[in-house]
Amino acid sequence: MPTTRLRPSRDGGPAVPFRRELRAFLAAHHPGRPPKAAGDRLRFERDWAAVLADAGWAAPGWPKEWGGMDLPAGLQLVYHQEMAQARAPAHPSPNSFIVGPALLRYGTPEQKERFLRPIVRADELWCQGFSEPEAGSDLPALRTRAVRDGDGYVVTGQKVWTSRATEADWMFTLVRTGPPGSGADGITYLLVDMASPGLTVRPLRDMTGGAFFAEVFLDAVRVPVERRVGDENGGWAVARTSLGHERSTSRVALAVRYRRVVDELFRLARTLGRADEPVVRQELARLEADVRLLALTFARVGAAVTRGEEPGPASSVSRLHLARFEQRLHELAVSLCGPAGMLDPTAADAPEGGRWTWGFLKTRASTIGAGTAEIQRTTIAEQVLGLPREPPA
Numbered sequence: 001m002p003t004t005r006l007r008p009s010r011d012g013g014p015a016v017p018f019r020r021e022l023r024a025f026l027a028a029h030h031p032g033r034p035p036k037a038a039g040d041r042l043r044f045e046r047d048w049a050a051v052l053a054d055a056g057w058a059a060p061g062w063p064k065e066w067g068g069m070d071l072p073a074g075l076q077l078v079y080h081q082e083m084a085q086a087r088a089p090a091h092p093s094p095n096s097f098i099v100g101p102a103l104l105r106y107g108t109p110e111q112k113e114r115f116l117r118p119i120v121r122a123d124e125l126w127c128q129g130f131s132e133p134e135a136g137s138d139l140p141a142l143r144t145r146a147v148r149d150g151d152g153y154v155v156t157g158q159k160v161w162t163s164r165a166t167e168a169d170w171m172f173t174l175v176r177t178g179p180p181g182s183g184a185d186g187i188t189y190l191l192v193d194m195a196s197p198g199l200t201v202r203p204l205r206d207m208t209g210g211a212f213f214a215e216v217f218l219d220a221v222r223v224p225v226e227r228r229v230g231d232e233n234g235g236w237a238v239a240r241t242s243l244g245h246e247r248s249t250s251r252v253a254l255a256v257r258y259r260r261v262v263d264e265l266f267r268l269a270r271t272l273g274r275a276d277e278p279v280v281r282q283e284l285a286r287l288e289a290d291v292r293l294l295a296l297t298f299a300r301v302g303a304a305v306t307r308g309e310e311p312g313p314a315s316s317v318s319r320l321h322l323a324r325f326e327q328r329l330h331e332l333a334v335s336l337c338g339p340a341g342m343l344d345p346t347a348a349d350a351p352e353g354g355r356w357t358w359g360f361l362k363t364r365a366s367t368i369g370a371g372t373a374e375i376q377r378t379t380i381a382e383q384v385l386g387l388p389r390e391p392p393a
């Protein structure tokens with residue numbers, strides 16, 4: 001049984017018995033450290049998701065009817081905090097918690113029955129097929145075409161940067177059903193079986209050496225009409241469904257995790273004998289401020305959802321801060337390692353198993369995925385600060 005770092009709770013109200021009960025569950029069932037090999041790790045995470053679901057400790061923000069816990073936002077925050085402090089494995093399919101809220105809001109009873117419980121138990125994994133070679137930031141320009149044919153759609157086109165497509169069973173995707181140039185008004189939201197004839201996944205290798213995303217080619221793929229979510233040409237509203245309180249409150253887990261990583265970076269600086277260098281001390285102090293700000297910006301989003309509000313464009317502030325923080329953290333770690341920081345992360349003598357160099361390479365993408373830093377800055381400027389609108393390109 002792993003050790004969990006538990007601190008005495010200072011909360012009042014229902015959080016105290018809830019925290020106690022969750023800690024007792026984790027003390028009894030925590031599966032320990034995950035295996036290193038990717039395939040074994042995925043199996044381990046799926047098994048844990050099923051254990052949580054079967055015991056009623058999964059999807060804290062979802063209705064009980066669909067395998068969730070129906071917790072108020074305040075207890076969702078406690079849940080994610082405790083899970084992170086105990087280093088409990090994460091759900092293996094983050095995309096499932098993007099499609100899930102869309103199904104909860106727009107799905108037919110049959111779709112909810114068919115998909116929601118397998119999402120919670122990780123019996124089925126999902127990928128998100130939105131971006132295309134000519135449509136990323138400007139998503140309404142997407143061109144993958146779906147033509148109605150009897151009781152289904154015939155889909156032809158290409159998606160790109162589709163994370164975890166190689167392991168996914170299903171893809172939620174946006175396709176054009178309106179005429180070319182119909183923008184956001186001609187888009188439909190479909191659920192595509194990744195085993196469909198005509199669908200090909202081609203993994204893309206990134207600079208870490210891993211293949212975490214892929215190109216997905218659709219060549220006359222047949223999708224039954226009952227796999228459409230929402231109305232034909234009404235997919236944009238479905239895609240913009242609030243990401244759900246669960247995703248906002250789960251951010252608190254990241255703040256706990258990064259607090260730990262910053263402490264580990266301090267330890268690295270001391271181990272390498274560099275913690276007394278004035279410039280290093282200055283950078284470490286800045287990171288310390290950054291990690292505290294990270295917790296505060298997530299807490300601000302968490303407080304909004306606890307009050308029953310949508311986090312709105314302010315979540316762009318936490319998202320942008322997170323992206324730059326992750327990059328600065330790893331830039332400092334690699335520079336502390338000196339020439340050894342340049343070693344391939346898989347090299348036998350890469351410092352600390354290559355984790356910092358791997359993180360440095362991986363976080364280059366933080367300011368691109370899920371909305372680029374430039375797009376986040378425009379949202380903050382226009383919708384948070386009320387500055388004049390960006391002129392159209």
Ligand SMILES: Cc1cc2nc3c(=O)[nH]c(=O)nc-3n(C[C@H](O)[C@H](O)[C@H](O)COP(=O)(O)OP(=O)(O)OC[C@H]3O[C@@H](n4cnc5c(N)ncnc54)[C@H](O)[C@@H]3O)c2cc1C
Binds near residue numbers: 133369373
């Ligand atoms: C690690 C990672 C995982 C991803 N996973 C997925 C996934 O699972 N599913 C999926 O669908 N997509 C995924 N993506 C794709 C991601 O959503 C897009 O990369 C992102 O939306 C940017 O689109 P793009 O790459 O086409 O760049 P573009 O939109 O072509 O942008 C190119 C550059 O121009 C800038 N730019 C564009 N428009 C403006 C503007 N209006 N104002 C100012 N600057 C602008 C951008 O900031 C960027 O610097 C992933 C990307 C990454 C990096």
